[in-house]
Amino acid sequence: MTVGAVQSNRSTKGASLPVTVLAGLALASIVELLVLRTFTRTAIHIPAFAFLAEPYRVIAFTGRFAYFLSVALLVVTLPGLVWALWRTGYATLRIAVVALAAFTAIAGAAAFTSEGTIPLDFVTVSAVLVLAGAVAGLQHRGTALVAVLFAAAFALGGAHTILQSMTGNGDGSIDGRALLSASEVVGVGFAVASPLAVGTGLDRKSVVLAMLVGCVTFAAFLGSGGSTVRILLLWNEGLSGTLPSVAYALAAGGLAATFSALLRTGRHLEAISFALLVSGGFGLHNTYQSGLVLAGFATLLLTAGPRDAGEQELSPAPIEN
Amino acid sequence: MPLKKLLTTPHRTIVIGAGILLLGMVFQFADVNPAVSQTASLTAYRSSNDPGIDPDSDAWKNAIFVQVPLTAQAGQYFAGGGSVPVVIAKALNYNNKLYVRLEWDDATVDDSTTRVQDFSDAAAVEFPARTASTVPSICMGQADAGVNIWQWRADSQAGVKDPTVVHPNAEVDLYPSTDPLFYTARAVGNPYANPDQGPVQTLVAQTFGTLTPATVQDVKGAGVHKDGKWAVVFTRDFTGANGDQAGFSVGAKTDLAIAIWNGSQQDRDGHKSVSQFLTLDITAMQVATKPGIDRTVVLLAAVVFIGVSGLGVGLAVYGSSEAKRAR
Numbered sequence: 001m002t003v004g005a006v007q008s009n010r011s012t013k014g015a016s017l018p019v020t021v022l023a024g025l026a027l028a029s030i031v032e033l034l035v036l037r038t039f040t041r042t043a044i045h046i047p048a049f050a051f052l053a054e055p056y057r058v059i060a061f062t063g064r065f066a067y068f069l070s071v072a073l074l075v076v077t078l079p080g081l082v083w084a085l086w087r088t089g090y091a092t093l094r095i096a097v098v099a100l101a102a103f104t105a106i107a108g109a110a111a112f113t114s115e116g117t118i119p120l121d122f123v124t125v126s127a128v129l130v131l132a133g134a135v136a137g138l139q140h141r142g143t144a145l146v147a148v149l150f151a152a153a154f155a156l157g158g159a160h161t162i163l164q165s166m167t168g169n170g171d172g173s174i175d176g177r178a179l180l181s182a183s184e185v186v187g188v189g190f191a192v193a194s195p196l197a198v199g200t201g202l203d204r205k206s207v208v209l210a211m212l213v214g215c216v217t218f219a220a221f222l223g224s225g226g227s228t229v230r231i232l233l234l235w236n237e238g239l240s241g242t243l244p245s246v247a248y249a250l251a252a253g254g255l256a257a258t259f260s261a262l263l264r265t266g267r268h269l270e271a272i273s274f275a276l277l278v279s280g281g282f283g284l285h286n287t288y289q290s291g292l293v294l295a296g297f298a299t300l301l302l303t304a305g306p307r308d309a310g311e312q313e314l315s316p317a318p319i320e321n
Numbered sequence: 322m323p324l325k326k327l328l329t330t331p332h333r334t335i336v337i338g339a340g341i342l343l344l345g346m347v348f349q350f351a352d353v354n355p356a357v358s359q360t361a362s363l364t365a366y367r368s369s370n371d372p373g374i375d376p377d378s379d380a381w382k383n384a385i386f387v388q389v390p391l392t393a394q395a396g397q398y399f400a401g402g403g404s405v406p407v408v409i410a411k412a413l414n415y416n417n418k419l420y421v422r423l424e425w426d427d428a429t430v431d432d433s434t435t436r437v438q439d440f441s442d443a444a445a446v447e448f449p450a451r452t453a454s455t456v457p458s459i460c461m462g463q464a465d466a467g468v469n470i471w472q473w474r475a476d477s478q479a480g481v482k483d484p485t486v487v488h489p490n491a492e493v494d495l496y497p498s499t500d501p502l503f504y505t506a507r508a509v510g511n512p513y514a515n516p517d518q519g520p521v522q523t524l525v526a527q528t529f530g531t532l533t534p535a536t537v538q539d540v541k542g543a544g545v546h547k548d549g550k551w552a553v554v555f556t557r558d559f560t561g562a563n564g565d566q567a568g569f570s571v572g573a574k575t576d577l578a579i580a581i582w583n584g585s586q587q588d589r590d591g592h593k594s595v596s597q598f599l600t601l602d603i604t605a606m607q608v609a610t611k612p613g614i615d616r617t618v619v620l621l622a623a624v625v626f627i628g629v630s631g632l633g634v635g636l637a638v639y640g641s642s643e644a645k646r647a648r
Contacts, residue, residue: 117362
């Protein structure tokens with residue numbers, strides 16, 4: 001059994017404060033994704049909307065609060081993850097920490113300056129690649145493959161944005177459309193392959209949930225020509241929805257199965273990692289979403305760290321298996 | 322209770338949780354967003370000469386472009402669209418005016434909507450009506466955050482076509498009157514029936530179904546179709562006529578989204594290709610005089626990416642051996 005497999009069986013039962021904060025971040029970011037990024041931007045299509053204006057305002061306020069709460073949690077979580085990974089003493093994790101710390105510092109500084117974001121964008125993509133490399137080295141093959149696919153899709157989408165931003169800064173104009181297409185394919189590949197991260201066979205309930213979610217997603221793509229779902233994909237996840245509908249149905253089903261199986265086997269930290277990666281999305285949107293992605297990778301690294309350090313940092317509960 | 326004791330007792334979770342909640346509330350009520358946009362940025366450099374509304378103006382020759390990916394539009398009913406995959410966007414500022422130029426591939430000129438089965442080519446840019454910590458919904462804004470849209474239409478630019486040209490075989494025995502009363506759309510001021518008002522409309526919206534022309538029409542623009550491409554320019558003073566219209570200033574950043582309609586693909590209304598919001602950066606710097614690709618910068622960027630990817634691969638290999646040793 002690999003280090004990752006041993007550690008990933010750790011439960012959050014009786015969780016310490018860092019785990020509570022990570023779970024809070026995952027929950028707040030998912031609420032923000034569903035309410036602010038999804039509901040408030042589709043509820044405007046409700047017929048006779050004027051009659052529902054007040055409830056809409058309340059829900060929009062709640063979604064915005066979830067956003068600001070997520071940002072506040074991220075402000076606390078990222079330095080906390082840097083500290084937790086550093087204290088493990090693992091050389092691989094310490095190298096990864098440098099990338100995470102660089103992003104935390106530069107993203108924090110960017111909040112106070114109006115200068116261009118190209119150095120920040122470079123650091124973000126670099127940090128994702130470095131953390132994914134560390135995950136690939138420390139986790140078992142399934143999780144490693146899934147992490148690499150996510151990082152590759154993120155880096156391809158991010159590279160397109162960086163090329164465009166370099167263009168805006170007078171460094172030339174480059175056709176980078178192929179990067180977007182590649183990001184789309186690899187990003188969907190990540191979601192379809194995500195059950196490999198579970199490591200063992202999926203339980204029946206997770207499979208049923210996956211089929212249900214897949215069917216609902218496929219139906220959503222059929223309705224209204226899939227236009228609403230496709231624009232939400234672009235807005236929320238950085239994917240433009242150019243692949244056939246069945247690919248996105250498989251992707252949604254895969255993610256649902258993974259999330260369910262991880263929760264049902266008590267691997268809460270890995271479930272939190274996937275929630276953070278999905279709410280962060282692919283490519284460069286803003287430092288909040290990039291921070292979520294990096295927090296997701298760092299959490300995956302924590303589940304792969306040495307047992308004593310991980311226990312010390314994350315959970316006082318005994319390892320179940 | 323001293324702070325040190327609070328943080329080392331079971332109260333710690335409550336204290337830190339309350340602190341984070343308080344921080345979140347401060348961010349929300351003070352409208353302070355520590356997150357920074359990392360979307361593609363379109364820079365409106367200062368132009369040395371007036372670009373005007375001609376898309377072929379020399380001022381645009383050295384302007385840097387940004388490729389903006391487009392996708393289908395969402396809608397309450399079947400919307401569709403998405404036939405234009407990418408638009409080339411440029412922006413300039415000159416004498417306290419913002420200029421935005423869009424260019425996209427379109428083999429056909431669809432500039433007549435006289436027949437019910439015809440639809441016009443069109444383009445639009447959308448800005449948040451006011452800059453805030455979170456951008457409004459790209460779909461016509463939202464109840465608490467409006468948008469300002471500038472739309473150019475090929476049919477409005479071409480003017481009303483002579484019915485005898487559109488329907489060459491039609492026979493009219495008697496037309497009752499040329500009095501404006503019989504041209505109802507024109508009589509009530511419908512801008513599409515009054516092409517003399519110009520091809521560009523400025524509109525405001527605060528949610529789906531509230532899109533309406535602004536009371537003051539202060540956006541100018543024009544389009545040119547050449548070599549299978551449309552090029553369209555929009556321009557307006559930095560300061561809008563009303564508070565519900567976007568305002569700009571040198572040194573400021575705002576958000577900008579783009580929509581394109583392809584008439585031959587029956588695009589109209591929500592049936593169109595749209596982008597996400599990108600960041601519009603209005604700068605006092607002059608547009609770069611050396612157009613084209615700076616190969617050194619591209620090479621440097623490629624080296625950095627390959628280097629970082631190599632570091633990631635190295636870390637994966639080293640981490641794997643470290644994990645084996647730890648077992």
